[in-house]
Amino acid sequence: MISTLVIMALGALVLGAALGYASIKFKVEGDPLVEKIEAILPQTQCGQCGYPGCKPYAAAISAGEADINLCPPGGMDGVRKLADLLGREVKPLEVEEKPKQVAIIDETTCIGCTLCIQACPVDAIVGAAKQMHTIIEPLCTGCELCIKPCPVECIHMQPITENLDNWKWKYPVIEIKRAA
Amino acid sequence: MLQHLFGFKGGVKPQTNKAPSVQQPIGQAPLPARLYVPLHQSIGGSPNPLVEAGEQILKGQLIGGADGWMSAAVHAPTSGTVLAIEKHVAAHPSGLPTLTVVIAPDGRDEWITRTPLDYRSLAPERVREALRDAGVVGLGGAVFPSHAKLTAASSVAVEQLVINGAECEPFMTCDDLLMRERAEEIVRGSAIFRELLAARRVLIGIEDNKPEAVAAMQAAVQRLGEDHEVVAVPTRYPAGGAKQLIRVLTGKEVPASKRSTDLGVQCFNVATAYTAYRALAYGEPVISRIVTLTGNVLQPRNWEVRLGTPLRDLVALGQPKADTNKYLMGGPMMGFEIPDLAAPVIKATNCVIAGSPTLFPPSPPEMPCIRCGACAEVCPHELQPFELYWFARARNFGKTQEYHLFDCIECGCCSYVCPSHIPLVQYFRFAKSEIWSREREKQAAEAAKARFELRNARAEREQAEKAERLARAAAARSSERKPASAAASPPVAVAESGVASAVASEPAIASPPIDADALKKATIVAAMERARAQRAAVQPRNTEQLTFQQQREIAAIEARRANLQAESSPDEVNRPQRAAE
Amino acid sequence: MGRFVSRQRHFQGKRNMTHYLFIIVGAVLVNNVVLVKILGLCPFTGVSKKLETAFGMGAATTFVLTVATGASYVIDHYLLMPFGLEYLRTLSFIFTIAAIVQLTEMVIQKTSPLLHQVLGIYLPLITTNCAVLGVPLLNVANKHDFVESLLFGAGCAIGFSLVLVLFAGIRERVEGADVPTHFRGTAIAMVTAGLMSLAFMGFAGLDKYQ
Numbered sequence: 001m002i003s004t005l006v007i008m009a010l011g012a013l014v015l016g017a018a019l020g021y022a023s024i025k026f027k028v029e030g031d032p033l034v035e036k037i038e039a040i041l042p043q044t045q046c047g048q049c050g051y052p053g054c055k056p057y058a059a060a061i062s063a064g065e066a067d068i069n070l071c072p073p074g075g076m077d078g079v080r081k082l083a084d085l086l087g088r089e090v091k092p093l094e095v096e097e098k099p100k101q102v103a104i105i106d107e108t109t110c111i112g113c114t115l116c117i118q119a120c121p122v123d124a125i126v127g128a129a130k131q132m133h134t135i136i137e138p139l140c141t142g143c144e145l146c147i148k149p150c151p152v153e154c155i156h157m158q159p160i161t162e163n164l165d166n167w168k169w170k171y172p173v174i175e176i177k178r179a180a
Numbered sequence: 181m182l183q184h185l186f187g188f189k190g191g192v193k194p195q196t197n198k199a200p201s202v203q204q205p206i207g208q209a210p211l212p213a214r215l216y217v218p219l220h221q222s223i224g225g226s227p228n229p230l231v232e233a234g235e236q237i238l239k240g241q242l243i244g245g246a247d248g249w250m251s252a253a254v255h256a257p258t259s260g261t262v263l264a265i266e267k268h269v270a271a272h273p274s275g276l277p278t279l280t281v282v283i284a285p286d287g288r289d290e291w292i293t294r295t296p297l298d299y300r301s302l303a304p305e306r307v308r309e310a311l312r313d314a315g316v317v318g319l320g321g322a323v324f325p326s327h328a329k330l331t332a333a334s335s336v337a338v339e340q341l342v343i344n345g346a347e348c349e350p351f352m353t354c355d356d357l358l359m360r361e362r363a364e365e366i367v368r369g370s371a372i373f374r375e376l377l378a379a380r381r382v383l384i385g386i387e388d389n390k391p392e393a394v395a396a397m398q399a400a401v402q403r404l405g406e407d408h409e410v411v412a413v414p415t416r417y418p419a420g421g422a423k424q425l426i427r428v429l430t431g432k433e434v435p436a437s438k439r440s441t442d443l444g445v446q447c448f449n450v451a452t453a454y455t456a457y458r459a460l461a462y463g464e465p466v467i468s469r470i471v472t473l474t475g476n477v478l479q480p481r482n483w484e485v486r487l488g489t490p491l492r493d494l495v496a497l498g499q500p501k502a503d504t505n506k507y508l509m510g511g512p513m514m515g516f517e518i519p520d521l522a523a524p525v526i527k528a529t530n531c532v533i534a535g536s537p538t539l540f541p542p543s544p545p546e547m548p549c550i551r552c553g554a555c556a557e558v559c560p561h562e563l564q565p566f567e568l569y570w571f572a573r574a575r576n577f578g579k580t581q582e583y584h585l586f587d588c589i590e591c592g593c594c595s596y597v598c599p600s601h602i603p604l605v606q607y608f609r610f611a612k613s614e615i616w617s618r619e620r621e622k623q624a625a626e627a628a629k630a631r632f633e634l635r636n637a638r639a640e641r642e643q644a645e646k647a648e649r650l651a652r653a654a655a656a657r658s659s660e661r662k663p664a665s666a667a668a669s670p671p672v673a674v675a676e677s678g679v680a681s682a683v684a685s686e687p688a689i690a691s692p693p694i695d696a697d698a699l700k701k702a703t704i705v706a707a708m709e710r711a712r713a714q715r716a717a718v719q720p721r722n723t724e725q726l727t728f729q730q731q732r733e734i735a736a737i738e739a740r741r742a743n744l745q746a747e748s749s750p751d752e753v754n755r756p757q758r759a760a761e
Numbered sequence: 762m763g764r765f766v767s768r769q770r771h772f773q774g775k776r777n778m779t780h781y782l783f784i785i786v787g788a789v790l791v792n793n794v795v796l797v798k799i800l801g802l803c804p805f806t807g808v809s810k811k812l813e814t815a816f817g818m819g820a821a822t823t824f825v826l827t828v829a830t831g832a833s834y835v836i837d838h839y840l841l842m843p844f845g846l847e848y849l850r851t852l853s854f855i856f857t858i859a860a861i862v863q864l865t866e867m868v869i870q871k872t873s874p875l876l877h878q879v880l881g882i883y884l885p886l887i888t889t890n891c892a893v894l895g896v897p898l899l900n901v902a903n904k905h906d907f908v909e910s911l912l913f914g915a916g917c918a919i920g921f922s923l924v925l926v927l928f929a930g931i932r933e934r935v936e937g938a939d940v941p942t943h944f945r946g947t948a949i950a951m952v953t954a955g956l957m958s959l960a961f962m963g964f965a966g967l968d969k970y971q
Contacts, residue, residue: 003844011840011853015860022864026871033874043625045632054629062878086878087814122631141628164220167274168617169609172546548939574937 034062040081044073045121046143048095053121061086069093073142101142101157107132109154116146116155186431188424190560191416192593194350194513196389200480201353201472206361207483209497215257215283215488216268216524217243222317223324224250229281235262238292240465243281246312252325253315255465257486260285271491271509271526275519283488294463304330304376307460314459315466315527320344320355320420320449321510323528326456329448330376332441339444340430341379343370343453345386345393346413346420349511352531354470355450357482359386359393362454363400369453371406372460377446381409383429384450387419388412417513418591422447424560436587451530471525473498475508475533485525491532492521500534508533512540513592547600555594555604561587565594565604572611577618580611588612657701781912786967788916794892795924796954796961801892805925806950808880815929817876818884819922821869823915825861825887826896830914832857833897834907854897855888862888892921928957 038058049070051057060066061082068082069091076093083090105116105125112130124140127133135146135155147155160166220226227244231237237256244254261284267277299307308327318324332338343366347355359366374382384401386394397410413419413428423434426445434440440447451470458464467487474480477498485494495507508515509529518532555565563584571579585608594604794800801822808818833854841847866884870877877884887893896917900910931953940949 004846004849007840007844007846008849008853011836011856015856019860019863022867026867033878036875038629039622041625042621043629043632045628053632084811085875087808087810087880121635122628123635124631138624139628139631141624162274162276164270164272164274164276164278166617166620167272167276168613169273169606171610172603172606570934570937576937579933 034058042073044141044143099159101159102140104158106154115149119146119149188427190558197351198353201474204481206357209483209485211285212489212493217281217488219244219279221527222252229265231262233264240292252317253313255467257467258285259290269520269523271523273516296463297460299460316456319451332377336444338377338379341382342447343384345450348417348420351474352511354472356390356393360396363396365457366450366453367400369457384410385413385425387415389415472531476501476504476536477534489525503536504534506535544601546602554597558593558597572607577615784912785916789920790964793920793961794917796958800895801890809929812929815925819925823918826918827915829858830910834910859888
């Protein structure tokens with residue numbers, strides 16, 4: 001009986017020592033996975049996921065604190081890519097997916113308060129105090145963060161329409177015709 | 181002139197249907213009532229409009245300036261008045277509008293002063309610039325700016341210059357007629373290209389179903405005493421693809437990752453050589469092109485059409501038959517259905533085919549892929565279209581790229597032979613544009629991230645600067661006061677604590693020598709105090725959901741704090757008097 | 762192992778290369794640990810969605826399994842048997858395997874964080890992978906010596922990886938196929954696994970020609 005205990009204890013000790021040594025030897029610093037996740041996120045920095053920006057959300061996903069379906073601007077595509085990267089199940093988005101939008105400032109009502117400029121996370125609004133502001137369309141990520149601060153409600157969102165630069169070939173559809 | 185020919189793998193031999201449109205010489209299309217000249221007609225940057233609505237313009241006048249190196253200029257096809265610069269339907273499968281210069285011709289067709297260039301004495305860079313400003317682009321259909329192709333790779337000398345007169349698409353005969361009628365200009369243009377590239381040999385490849393064109397070109401070469409080699413290549417679609425023709429004539433295979441100049445070959449269309457010569461030797465920019473009008477029309481023929489002519493006007497010249505139900509731009513293999521005949525003729529319009537249900541029967545329904553491999557056999561790029569199809573259909577774009585989707589030239593051979601009538605090329609185009617759009621989005625996201633990070637860094641820096649400024653200001657104030665109030669040590673300590681508080685501001689107001697500077701400082705500090713009070717009022721205090729006991733404690737503490745403030749403030753009020761002493 | 766191993770008993774004294782080859786081939790194909798013995802199905806269905814992950818999991822399992830068989834042999838023969846502690850076999854084997862798996866996990870996390878993330882729960886689950894425990898126990902049951910144990914462990918591991926990679930390849934293709942809605946995902950994977958198992962039954966009899 002004693003010898004049994006001694007042997008098992010000895011075995012446990014040896015294995016424990018080996019594992020302890022390994023945990024020091026193979027210590028992981030930083031988390032390179034966060035960068036991979038962040039590369040998938042759309043970088044709108046809109047905070048719709050509940051985290052203050054894309055990087056914190058990526059960190060939360062990596063740590064297993066956040067689900068992968070919290071990013072509406074990334075859309076289902078983003079969820080699918082994250083699921084692919086992390087080997088998790090694809091889940092439907094928490095919030096409904098919206099078409100891509102850009103913010104438009106109604107230049108006649110703008111009073112030049114600069115509040116939206118301070119709110120824009122990606123520096124897509126130009127203007128100076130008491131001067132009319134405008135949005136640089138190609139730089140706007142459609143995060144809607146500038147809408148709330150505007151005191152005169154002169155900013156609205158407009159879906160991006162199809163043009164020759166973003167036009168895509170459509171998925172071939174087979175027409176179903178009634179047989180004569 | 182013996183030339184060993186190489187083959188390319190795959191390819192198909194569709195019915196050529198070229199005979200009807202070569203019966204008559206090239207005709208001059210009449211001037212239409214309106215011309216719609218799109219500004220963006222080539223690959224690369226979109227030219228900027230250089231004219232205004234209402235402006236009188238002359239034929240050949242620059243109306244769109246090249247935007248950067250990778251772009252080509254656009255010119256007025258005739259003289260007249262600019263009516264508007266507006267969005268007009270583009271000659272594009274989408275039928276979306278593009279920025280277009282609308283011109284009302286005055287009928288005089290009056291040329292701008294044309295200045296022939298002495299290209300022989302000019303530096304090559306000047307010649308390339310001249311070609312860009314004359315709007316010379318690849319007229320085979322790709323509309324790639326030609327000047328950008330006329331630079332030899334620094335490491336490899338150009339061995340062969342291939343002039344592409346193969347014209348393998350069925351129905352299309354515009355290059356055939358051009359070679360028959362204007363062979364000399366093509367040969368001279370090729371000679372210019374050759375000089376610019378310092379190419380050792382010039383090979384003119386023409387499919388052997390165009391013996392008249394071969395003869396005409398050979399005669400022209402001899403007449404001009406050039407040593408270009410005119411080579412008849414076997415007729416097999418897509419022998420006219422740049423990579424295929426290079427393969428056939430030189431045996432060199434251009435990989436997707438490289439440009440042909442890296443292998444010492446460059447390839448130009450015959451029409452490009454022609455326009456380049458016209459541009460340099462006559463000072464005539466590209467304002468028209470030869471368009472084959474054929475198919476289900478009574479008068480199939482090649483027309484020299486001004487760019488900007490609405491397709492409706494062009495089509496009317498051929499007198500389409502009654503059962504015509506659609507029009508194709510480009511050939512039947514690689515072309516697309518024109519969504520709107522209001523779209524104009526552009527530099528890429530090499531052929532317009534009227535289609536009817538008998539000429540192009542509607543394709544039978546798509547059936548499942550049976551993996552017969554017929555598509556792989558005919559693929560000129562030795563791809564596996566059935567695998568590409570499988571993954572493109574499942575939207576597995578990563579896998580399509582693993583199977584070299586971007587090596588596909590969309591020649592349509594696979595769709596042509598598919599026994600299941602699968603529109604393979606459509607799937608590949610879909611996959612390609614989807615991948616491109618994702619790439620664009622990714623780049624936009626990366627740029628947004630960079631801006632976001634810069635903005636955060638800037639905010640941090642500004643905050644640090646502000647704190648520093650405040651600290652300096654406080655320090656300055658305290659040192660200012662020091663000589664006056666040597667005895668008053670407690671207020672100095674308050675001021676030195678960094679945060680300029682209201683208590684510190686009061687002495688300034690009360691002190692007898694009120695100078696403007698101090699007043700200004702005081703108002704600022706007062707404003708800050710107000711802001712702080714405001715913020716404090718707004719800030720949640722987390723004291724709502726507390727027990728009665730806790731609330732009582734808080735109340736007691738608050739009362740104590742109020743007491744303390746009341747005690748300390750008379751002290752503060754006394755201070756200025758002391759300071760004045 | 763059945764027939765194949767019992768046949769080997771007759772040639773106990775003769776340890777030549779053919780004998781070792783038969784052990785390996787038998788473990789990889791004839792008695793494939795997943796498709797014939799139906800062991801280790803959890804990672805087989807869980808980590809077979811992508812080829813790369815399947816490769817990673819295969820490699821990790823191969824490493825763990827080979828080392829575990831060796832270590833189990835040593836523990837069994839030099840620790841348990843001399844003291845008559847055979848009844849502690851299963852327990853001590855699990856100990857050993859758990860330690861090796863932990864070690865592997867640390868190494869993978871350091872060397873390939875992405876693989877670590879992708880393998881996710883399945884990496885620590887190698888601990889409870891019945892194939893990994895089953896093979897050392899089969900070694901004991903078949904009275905393999907040290908070299909045989911190692912070869913058998915490696916063979917089983919290679920068989921596991923082979924089947925996992927094949928299955929992942931098939932599943933990647935099936936992703937693009939027109940599978941009826943109700944069969945999508947795990948259902949069609951199970952059907953596929955069944956068909957693969959049938960196919961591997963065809964290897965039975967390879968040992969007839971020895």
